[in-house]
Amino acid sequence: MNIAVWLPLLLPLLAAPAARRLAAALPPRATAWLLASSAALLAACSTAALGLLAGAGALRLPPVAAFGHLVLPVVGDQVTVPAACVAAVLLAAVAVALVREVRRHLLLPARARREADRYGSAAGDLTVLSDSRADAYALPGSFGQPGRIVVTSGMLRALDPAEREVLLAHERAHITGRHHLFLTVLALACACHPALRVLRTPLSYALERGADEAAATAVGDRKVAALAIGRAALAGHTAAVRPHAALSATTGPVPMRVSALLTPRRARAPRALAALLAAALTLSAGCALHAAYDLHGSIEVAQGEPR
Known part of the structure; x- marks a missing residue:
């Protein structure tokens, strides 16, 4: 192997900021797909590079070489043993981080959904908790169970009927749009490469903006939608800590979201940034x-097979 194996480890440092800047000029749905897919590809390539480095070092060990019937040097001096050891340690750390994120994004929301159904009053996909604090959030479905919208009685009292409709439409848009999957993909990608963490905030904002637009379409009035989101955010500033992976209309930069609903704008995506990101990916x-x-070719040569 040569320098090619190192580039996937370095390119996220360039591609992630480019994706973040490019996403600011795209509609919410396009932004979510761009950020999640770019992060997934970059994470997969960087993890593969670590695996190749660690594997190349392992093949230089006599027991591994004997097991693979390798009679010639596999990689020569192109991959040093210390570099392979560091790659192996990093690969193990990535594996541990991935397991932790899978637990956080799959098991914990399922537990929170069961607790909401147990202590709340359920009707369809809506669960109302008897709590004076104003809060509302969407929990993803899993293992064949549908997603849940959880709203406290305090939040329902803080909004009028039209605003409640906006709030429920917003949370329902998170579930029907499977927005939790975008967050899960990005979380797993961040576990593979820390440079991708800069995409968390823009992705969260894009998902909230997408749900805002869906709610405004559902009620047919952008001003009512903007007012409902603003009032829900003001009422929910003292809300309790939500379950992990819960999406809520009261999170994120609410003033920016309200402004986007009242004065929708469309920016032109910079072609240079798009070309840079495409080239990096x-x-x-x-x-x-x-x-x-x-x-693979080096292994075949070491086994005495024609490449």
């Missing part, structure tokens, strides 16, 4: 594939 994937092909 293509280069990352290409380098990972090239490094894998190069290692």
Whole structure:
């Protein structure tokens, strides 16, 4: 292997800021897809690069080489043993972080949904908790169970009927749009490469904006939707800590969201940034594939097979 194996580890440092800036000029749904898919590709390529580095170092160990019937040096001096050891440690850390994120995004929301159904009053996909604090959030469905909208009695008292309709439409849009999957994909990607964490805030904002637009469409009045979101956020400032992975209309930069509903704008996506991001993603994937092909060819040569 050569320098190609190192590039997927470095390119997220360039691609993630480019994706963040590019997302600011796109509609909410396009932003969510751009950020989640870019993060997933960059994370997969960087993790593959760590695996290739660790694997190349392992093949230089006599027991592994004997098991694979390798009679010639596999990678020579291109991958040093210390570099392979560091890659192996990082790969183990990535595995632990992935397990932790899977637990947080799958098991904990399921537990929170069961608790909401147990202590709340359920009607359809809505669960009302008897709590004077104003709060509302959406919990994702899993294991064949539908998602739940959880609203406290304090939040219902703080809003008039039209505003309640906006709030429920907003939370329902999170569930029907499967917005939790976007957050899960990004969380897993961040576990693979820390540089991708800069995409968390813009993705969360895009998902809330998408739900805002869906709620405004559902009620047919953007001003009512903006007023409801603003009042819900003011009422919910003393809300209790929500379950992990819960999406709520009262989170994020609410003034920006209200302004976007009242004065919708469309910015033009910078072509230079789009080209830069596309080039970084293509280069990352290409380098990972090239490094894998190069290692495979080296193994075949070490086994005495024609490449």
